[in-house]
Amino acid sequence: MAAAVASLYRRVLPSPPAVDFASPEGKRLFAEALAAGTMEGFFPLVSCFQTQSEPAFCGLASLAVVLNALSIDPGRRWKGPWRWFDESMLDCCEPLDKVKAEGITFGKVACLARCSGANVQSFRANLATIDDLRRHLVRCVSSQDCHLIASYHRQAFKQTGTGHFSPIGGYHAGQDMALILDVARFKYPPHWVPLRLLWDAMNMTDDSTGLLRGFMLISRKTAAPSSLYTVSCRDENWKSMAKYCVEDLPNLLKGDNLDNVQTLLSRLIESLPAEAEALIKWVVEVRRKEEGDPSLSKEEKERLFLKENVLQQVRDTRLFAIVHDLQYANNPCCNCSSSSEEDSLTRIAAAVCCQGAAMLSGNLASRHGFCCKETCLKCIQANGDGLKTVISASVVSEGNEHGVDMLLPMSSPGASSCNSNLKNNVVKYPSSADVLTVLLLALHPSTWLGIKDEKLKAELQTLVSTDNLPDDLKREIMHLRRQLYYLKTCKEKEEYEDDDLPSPKWLG
Structure with a gap:
C-alpha cells in the first residue's frame, strides 16, 4: 500500500x-474601474497571462507576462518558429537553477527586464511614498504601454508564504x-487589495538582501535589442572578466x-583572463529541421542579413584590423586554414546546436544532457536570394534525436580592410x-583615462569611439554598454534604485 503524499x-x-x-x-x-478608465492595462496583461511554472519563479513569470504584454520581441526563438518570452529565457542575470x-x-x-530590452524605473519603499505608488499605478493602469510589478510580502494580506512578485492589473x-x-x-x-495594505506589504524587508521591497514600472524601449552580440552571464565566469574590465585593465x-x-593592445590581449570570451557571445538562430522550410523565410533572411551587416561593420573598423593582426601574430595558425575553420565550426555546432535543441524542446535547464551525434555544413536557399551557410546537426538526448539547423552569419571575404592579413x-x-x-x-x-601618454590616449580613444560607427553597429555597441553597465551595478549595489541609475551620456 503506497503512503499518501501531502x-x-x-x-x-x-x-x-x-x-x-x-x-x-x-x-x-x-x-466600475473599467468605466473609470483604470483597467486599460488589464487587457494586454490578461491576454499574455501565465502561471509561474516553479514555486520560486514568481519574479520570472511576472516579468514574462509584462514583456509579452508590451509586445517586446525577445529576438530569439522560444519553441518551434515562435519568438516569445518564457521563464526559461530569463537567465541572463541569475542562473535558473x-x-x-x-x-x-x-x-x-x-x-532581467533591462537585459530583455525594456525600460525600467524601480522604487524601493524607503525611497517612495504611497502617493508615488498611487500616481504611478494610475498612469500604468490607464494605458497599455506601461505595467507595474509589485514586490511584496504576503503576510500583510493574511496569506501564507513570504515574498512574492505579481503584476498589478487595475485600480x-x-x-x-x-x-x-x-x-x-x-x-x-x-484579487483586489486596499492600496494602503499593498504599500505596507512593500515596506517589509527581504531577508535575503536586508532591503525593503517595492515596485517597478516596465515599458518598451524605442531602441531594438542587439542582433548579433550579447552579454552572457549564465555561469560565474563573467565575474572574473568583469573584475578585469573594472579593476585590472585600468591599472594595466x-x-x-x-x-x-x-x-598597448598586445599587452591587453596577453593579460586577458581565460574566460574572456565567455562575457560576450554571438547570438545564433537555431531551428528544428522538421519544422523549417528548406529555404530561409523572408523574416529569417532579414535577421541573418542584419547579423551579417553588423559582422562586416565590425571588421571594417581599424580597431578590428589591429586586434586581428595582433592575435594572428601570436598564433598564426589559429584561424587561417580551411581545416582549422571546419574544426572550429564543429565545436561551435556541438555547443550551440545542443543549447538550441534544449531551448526548442523547452528543457533549457538540462541542456548539458544533449550531445551532438553529427554535424555538417550545408548551403540553403535564402528565399530566392542566393545561398546561405547552415550548420546542420543531429542532437540526441535521453534516447530522442532532434534535427536542428544553425543559421550562420558570414562576412564577405576581401570586403574588409585592404590589410592583406585580413583578406587571407x-x-x-x-x-x-x-x-x-x-x-x-x-x-x-x-x-x-589612465593612459599616461596623452597622444596615445587620444589615439586609443579615437579607435574605440562610437561617434563615427555605422548605425547598425552603433546600436549593437550601445546595447552592450547598457548590459555591461546594469550587470556591473547589479553586482555592486543590490538596491538597483532608479535614482542610483541615471542614464549616463555614454549609454546613449
Missing part, C-alpha cells in the same frame, strides 16, 4: 482584506484598491613603456577577434 489544491483567499476577482464584489469593482532553489531578488528582476479609485494578478494561480486567484593602462597602440586569414563567421573588438568598443569610455 498535497494542496489552492488556498482559501483570506477575505477580508482581499476581494476575489471572480466574486460579485470583485466583478463590481472591475466594472539558483532562482528555482532560492527565488530572485528585486534588483535581479529589474536587471479602483473610489475604494483605493489595486488588482493583483497573482502569478501563483495554483495558490490564490487574482597606467603602466610604463606603453608608447603605441599596438603595444579572417574567419568568415564571428571569431574571437570580433568579440574582443566589440568588447573594447563597449567598455566604459573612462576606462582609457
